[in-house]
Amino acid sequence: xxxxxxxxxxxxxxxxxxxxxxxxxxxxxxxxxxxxxxxxxxxxxxxxxxxxxxxxxxxxxxxxxxxxxxxxxxxxxxxxxxxxxxxxxxxxxxxxxxxxxxxxxxxxxxxxxxxxxxxxxxxxxxxxxxxxxxxxxxxxxxxxxxxxxxxxxxxxxxxxxxxxxxxxxxxxxxxxxxxxxxxxxxxxxxxxxxxxxxxxxxxxxxxxxxxxxxxxxxxxxxxxxxxxxxxxxxxxxxxxxxxxxxxxxxxxxxxxxxx
Amino acid sequence: xxxxxxxxxxxxxxxxxxxxxxxxxxxxxxxxxxxxxxxxxxxxxxxxxxxxxxxxxxxxxxxxxxxxxxxxxxxxxxxxxxxxxxxxxxxxxxxxxxxxxxxxxxxxxxxxxxxxxxxxxxxxxxxxxxxxxxxxxxxxxxxxxxxxxxxxxxxxxxxxxxxxxxxxxxxxxxxxxxxxxxxxxxxxxxxxxxxxxxxxxxxxxxxxxxxxxxxxxxxxxxxxxxxxxxxxxxxxxxxxxxxxxxxxxxxxxxxxxxxxxxxxxxxxxxxxxxxxxxxxxx
Ligand SMILES: Nc1ncnc2c1ncn2[C@@H]1O[C@H](COP(=O)(O)OP(=O)(O)OP(=O)(O)O)[C@@H](O)[C@H]1O
Ligand SMILES: [Mg+2]
Numbered sequence: 446x447x448x449x450x451x452x453x454x455x456x457x458x459x460x461x462x463x464x465x466x467x468x469x470x471x472x473x474x475x476x477x478x479x480x481x482x483x484x485x486x487x488x489x490x491x492x493x494x495x496x497x498x499x500x501x502x503x504x505x506x507x508x509x510x511x512x513x514x515x516x517x518x519x520x521x522x523x524x525x526x527x528x529x530x531x532x533x534x535x536x537x538x539x540x541x542x543x544x545x546x547x548x549x550x551x552x553x554x555x556x557x558x559x560x561x562x563x564x565x566x567x568x569x570x571x572x573x574x575x576x577x578x579x580x581x582x583x584x585x586x587x588x589x590x591x592x593x594x595x596x597x598x599x600x601x602x603x604x605x606x607x608x609x610x611x612x613x614x615x616x617x618x619x620x621x622x623x624x625x626x627x628x629x630x631x632x633x634x635x636x637x638x639x640x641x642x643x644x645x646x647x648x649x650x651x652x653x654x655x656x657x658x659x660x661x662x663x664x665x666x667x668x669x670x671x672x673x674x675x676x677x678x679x680x681x682x683x684x685x686x687x688x689x690x691x692x693x694x695x696x697x698x699x700x701x702x703x704x
Numbered sequence: 705x706x707x708x709x710x711x712x713x714x715x716x717x718x719x720x721x722x723x724x725x726x727x728x729x730x731x732x733x734x735x736x737x738x739x740x741x742x743x744x745x746x747x748x749x750x751x752x753x754x755x756x757x758x759x760x761x762x763x764x765x766x767x768x769x770x771x772x773x774x775x776x777x778x779x780x781x782x783x784x785x786x787x788x789x790x791x792x793x794x795x796x797x798x799x800x801x802x803x804x805x806x807x808x809x810x811x812x813x814x815x816x817x818x819x820x821x822x823x824x825x826x827x828x829x830x831x832x833x834x835x836x837x838x839x840x841x842x843x844x845x846x847x848x849x850x851x852x853x854x855x856x857x858x859x860x861x862x863x864x865x866x867x868x869x870x871x872x873x874x875x876x877x878x879x880x881x882x883x884x885x886x887x888x889x890x891x892x893x894x895x896x897x898x899x900x901x902x903x904x905x906x907x908x909x910x911x912x913x914x915x916x917x918x919x920x921x922x923x924x925x926x927x928x929x930x931x932x933x934x935x936x937x938x939x940x941x942x943x944x945x946x947x948x949x950x951x952x953x954x955x956x957x958x959x960x961x962x963x964x965x966x967x968x969x970x971x972x973x974x975x976x977x978x979x980x981x982x983x984x985x986x
Contacts (some may be wrong), residue, residue, distance in 0.1 A: 503887050523887040534878040539902055552898055553888045581979065651839045 446651050447561045450517050452605060452637035453479040453502055458661075459510030461523030471497045473662040475511070482602075482635040486648035488694065489658030490702045495641045498605045498663075502639060503527055516604065523668055530608040534590040536582040536597075542569065543578040565600060572596045588619040595627070605637045613643060620644075621679070624651055628677070645694050649687065650677055657694065660701045667697055726793050772928040773956065776949030789957060790933040792923045795851055796965070799858025800919040804912070811870030812896060821871075832864040834921070840929045857929075858922030861917040870909025873904025905980040908972045911912050916965045924958065935961070 458475040461468050471494035479485050489495050500506040501513045504523040507535045516529070536545045548559045554694040569575060572592045582590055591611060598606060611627075612620045624647055631638060642648050648655050649671055657667040672690060673681055681687065734741045756762070757769040762774050810828075814821040823908050840857050847853035877900050885895040901908075927936030935958050942951040973980060 500883075503883075505883055505886055523889050527887070529884065529887055531880040531883075533878070533880065535884075537877045537881075537899070537902070539905075539977070549884075549888055552885060552890045552894055553892070583979075583983070698871075 450588045451478040451514070452481045452483070452516060452638065453477075453490065453513070454514045455498070455501075457511035457677065458498075458508045458552060458688055459511055460494065460506070461509045470662040472501075472508075472512075472664070474664050477656055477665055477668065479639060482637055484631060484638045484640065484652045485656060486640045486642055488642065488645065488648050488651035488658045488698060489663060490660045490698065491643075493658045493661050493701070494663035495658065496609055498701070499529070499609050499639065499641060502605075503607055504629070524602040524603055528601065528603035530591075530594050530598045530606065532610045532613055534582070534587075534594035536590060536593055538582055539580045541581055542574060542585070542593050545593055546584065547602050548597060549600050560665045562576050565596070568596045568599050569593075569670075571633060573626060586619075587615050591615065591623065592626070595630070599630070599634075602683065603636065605639070606631075608638065608640045610643065610646070611643050620647070625678070627651065628675075631635055632676075632695055645691050646682055647700070649673070649691055649694070650682060655694065657697050658701075666701070667694075669694075719819050721904070731787050742958060744982040765946065765948045768952055772949040773952045775901065776947065776951075777953035777956070779950065780953070785957065788933055788938045788954075789961065791931070792920070792927065792936060794856055795854045795924040795926065795934070796919040799855045799922055802855060802859045802864055802917055803863030803866055803915060803919070805943040808860070808868055811867050814867070814871045815874035815900070816892075816896075828864065828867060831860070834860075836861050837925055838865055840925055844926075844930045853922060854926035854931070857926040858919050861922035861925070862919040865914045865918065866911040868912075869907045870904060873907025874900045875910075905973075905977050907968070909915075909977070909980060912969050913966060916969050920958065920962045920965065930984075 453685065455475045455477045458472060459470065460472040461470045463469075467641065471492075475498065477485075487495050487498065497506070499510050502520065504517065504520045504527075507521070515519065515524060537548060540548065543562060543565055544551075544557075546569060547561050550561045551557045566575075566578065569578060572595055574589065574592055574596065577585065577589065585593070591614075595611070612623050615623060628651060637650075640648070640651060650673075652671055654670050655667075655671060656665055657669075658664065659666045682691070711752040728736070753767075754769050754771060757767055762769075768776070810824070814824060836857060839860075843856055844853045847856060874896075881899050881903075882895065885899055888897075923934065924936030924939075927934040928940055931937040935954050938959075939951045942948070942954060
């Protein structure tokens, strides 16, 4: 793998679903590339194909047009080096936190080794969940459940993390805290992150780059660096420059929501 | 199983807080204490029943008093009762287990394959719509008079709710977990055994609870048509001999049997799969 190779590359990607009401084009002509260890946020109106973009990357679906490549290889099936975090944590309600995190091993290989458990404990500690290993998901707050979801996605040491509105089910305060938590985890073990969100501040505070998509069929209408160094904190967004930047994003999105 | 824990936290609170715990009213106490209230209701109904039948001199073929039913019960030697109960229980349980074993693969097929579900579902509905009581005599003629036809009748009555609840449960899994499974490229049987089946557990148990009672119904219906033993047979026989208190005693036994079987399923869920119960009932 060469250093400058793109981790993820969408080349002229289109996706048309066959539905009961005829064909539905969710994505069309998407051209985006993510460098290795880059954090890219995707903003776009509801139904513009953001989740579809994620599924195409994960290999759960195949594009009807163009190609999606991961580390230079066209994606044809799910890969081990991609972790997925969903909107809801969707943990197994009967399994405790540790078993939920080691579930990928159990599910893939049929068994969980002692070193798997040690590894999971380490990840849990990174995610701020040390001491909660034997709790059931129903005993945790929403934010903690989502951390378990993240820990599960990190368990197989993926190079790429796909996150589909992972914090949108959380309350505003928890959501902000989780964002910074994610940045901390990301800085501790760098990964390429494709992060889908509806929140402009969240996209801006987290990402190196923000991709804005149009309404259906989704295409890329803006792809902008975030003019903000790291580390970032709550005050990072207060500067007039950042306020203008976010206002610009907002105007792009509002135009698309209305269209 | 939370009762002891509740008690300990409650006492913990009272010792920690100097504030006097509010007095429980009698009705509150009755609501919170299990068994007592239903038992009182039951005893009250029995008393009204006994008093009413004596007061108005109700003939025993219309409604025998509980005391007469008890007499009818003790007139039959215990060994005979055991024989009858065993005969019904055996058929009900074998039919029940058969319907579990057969409905599971059908449910997996229906849940996993739209093709299969389109092809099979109408057939299942047709089978379900057949009035079993009407088919029972035919089945007995075809399959003879030993346990087998009775088991088949029991099976036919109890298996449909199981298939429906299992299929519903297997399809109730959050789609994200199925995506997780696919993204891990895990074999399909593990998707079923490690994700879909556990998720379906609450649904499966609601089906199991309906079916266990239905399987008793099935066994009794089969005995009505042809049998030389069993509680259903006993009730029919006693009625034809005009021994109504005895028939009522049989009915009581049947009721106890149904309730006990239901409770066994209930307990199995509580002990083996406590997480599958709604939170307040754990
Ligand atoms: N498997 C599918 N079959 C048919 N249509 C689909 C399928 N998946 C998605 N779609 C359609 O494609 C469009 C884009 O869906 P997608 O879930 O990617 O949107 P989204 O941008 O993630 O929306 P949201 O912001 O609401 O999550 C929607 O109109 C959706 O109905
Ligand atoms: Mg989506």
